[in-house]
Amino acid sequence: MSKVALVYVENYEYSNVLNAVKKGIDLIGGIDKFIKTSDKVLLKPNFLAAEVAEKSVTTHPSVFNAIGTILTEKNISVSYGDSPGIGKVDGIAKKSGIYSVAERLGIKLVSFDEKETVFFERGKQNKSFTIAKTIKEHDALISLPKLKTHALTTLTGAIKNQFGCVPGSLKAQFHLKIPDLNNFTKMLVDLNELINPKLIIMDAIVAMEGNGPRSGSPRKLNVLLFSSDAIAIDAVASRIVSVNPKDVPTVKNGFLSGFGVKSEDEIEIVGDNIEKFIVHDFEMPHKKRSALRLLASMTNTKLGKKIFNIFLSKPVIIESICIKCGVCVEVCPVTPLALNFEKNGKTSPPEYDYSKCIKCYCCQELCPHRAIKLKGIF
Numbered sequence: 609m610s611k612v613a614l615v616y617v618e619n620y621e622y623s624n625v626l627n628a629v630k631k632g633i634d635l636i637g638g639i640d641k642f643i644k645t646s647d648k649v650l651l652k653p654n655f656l657a658a659e660v661a662e663k664s665v666t667t668h669p670s671v672f673n674a675i676g677t678i679l680t681e682k683n684i685s686v687s688y689g690d691s692p693g694i695g696k697v698d699g700i701a702k703k704s705g706i707y708s709v710a711e712r713l714g715i716k717l718v719s720f721d722e723k724e725t726v727f728f729e730r731g732k733q734n735k736s737f738t739i740a741k742t743i744k745e746h747d748a749l750i751s752l753p754k755l756k757t758h759a760l761t762t763l764t765g766a767i768k769n770q771f772g773c774v775p776g777s778l779k780a781q782f783h784l785k786i787p788d789l790n791n792f793t794k795m796l797v798d799l800n801e802l803i804n805p806k807l808i809i810m811d812a813i814v815a816m817e818g819n820g821p822r823s824g825s826p827r828k829l830n831v832l833l834f835s836s837d838a839i840a841i842d843a844v845a846s847r848i849v850s851v852n853p854k855d856v857p858t859v860k861n862g863f864l865s866g867f868g869v870k871s872e873d874e875i876e877i878v879g880d881n882i883e884k885f886i887v888h889d890f891e892m893p894h895k896k897r898s899a900l901r902l903l904a905s906m907t908n909t910k911l912g913k914k915i916f917n918i919f920l921s922k923p924v925i926i927e928s929i930c931i932k933c934g935v936c937v938e939v940c941p942v943t944p945l946a947l948n949f950e951k952n953g954k955t956s957p958p959e960y961d962y963s964k965c966i967k968c969y970c971c972q973e974l975c976p977h978r979a980i981k982l983k984g985i986f
């Protein structure tokens with residue numbers, strides 16, 4: 609059994625969040641159960657891109673402030689970091705509001721640029737990972753994910769948050785090496801087992817719905833989730849937004865991995881009643897629930913994959929919003945590029961060549977101007 613604690617939080621006012629974080633950690637056993645006073649702790653927020661906290665793209669600074677305060681008051685050595693898909697981490701930390709909180713608490717921002725390759729025999733999809741060296745130099749990682757929709761993985765929560773431990777552009781290479789959604793999410797579960805966060809505090813006070821993980825809309829859910837089991841916490845988060853956890857590929861493969869809980873029956877929810885938080889109209893990035901996408905992605909025949917690809921949502925640019933900044937072109941992992949400015953220079957938005965597109969949605973994920981949407985059946 610794994611415990612997941614749910615605590616109602618009215619808003620991001622610091623005193624509310626601090627009380628909730630203290631309560632949530634106590635509900636799953638208390639901070640001493642997860643962190644020793646001699647530990648070097650690494651806090652891992654979601655630093656997807658440089659956006660203000662109100663946009664709900666990044667973990668809210670009040671959540672960081674609360675856990676940072678609890679740890680530093682116990683004289684525990686704490687650092688924080690992440691490796692975003694694009695942009696510099698200090699700029700993202702500043703814009704999110706976390707940088708100033710960390711400065712005040714004496715929590716150092718560590719670089720994720722230096723890499724090391726770690727072998728991981730137990731991996732089902734991946735037997736080795738190149739991760740930020742600093743991770744293994746710490747004794748414990750506390751993951752601080754934000755609950756958001758995600759075009760590729762349906763939802764991003766605890767399991768997906770650890771993908772930031774893979775430095776910068778190396779993340780894009782995973783999309784190339786493992787374009788298949790099912791196998792890609794198996795890899796994320798392997799990575800999560802390797803990183804093994806000691807504690808997870810998920811920020812869903814205001815989550816993100818719709819065209820996430822960057823271009824969606826903030827959605828108030830008024831809840832913080834706590835657990836030491838990434839699979840269990842993601843499963844409960846899925847239920848809160850009325851998605852069957854088995855339709856979320858990271859959770860489905862998490863159940864199968866044996867790393868955490870194997871089914872929802874093994875989850876004990878403590879704290880506030882989940883019914884208080886469940887919403888039935890949480891807007892997803894795809895028209896259809898991802899069960900179909902996942903099922904289709906598992907087909908192994910050439911014809912099956914071809915048919916699947918026809919119906920799979922494709923990214924499209926909304927020309928009236930696009931400012932031709934080129935971020936989407938920069939992050940596209942395929943060579944030759946599946947979208948570029950070749951035809952008209954930068955006089956008009958980049959154009960897609962869908963025959964080359966692997967539908968990783970990195971362009972949609974990182975467009976800073978909400979100019980890319982998904983179009984398709986599933």
Ligand code: SF4
Pocket residue numbers: 925929930931932933934935936937957958974975976977978979980
């Ligand atoms: S990232 Fe967005 S705004 Fe920039 S060129 Fe691409 S679609 Fe246009």
Ligand code: SF4
Pocket residue numbers: 923939940941942946947960964965966967968969970971972
């Ligand atoms: S065009 Fe977009 S979805 Fe297609 S491969 Fe490039 S980044 Fe991925």
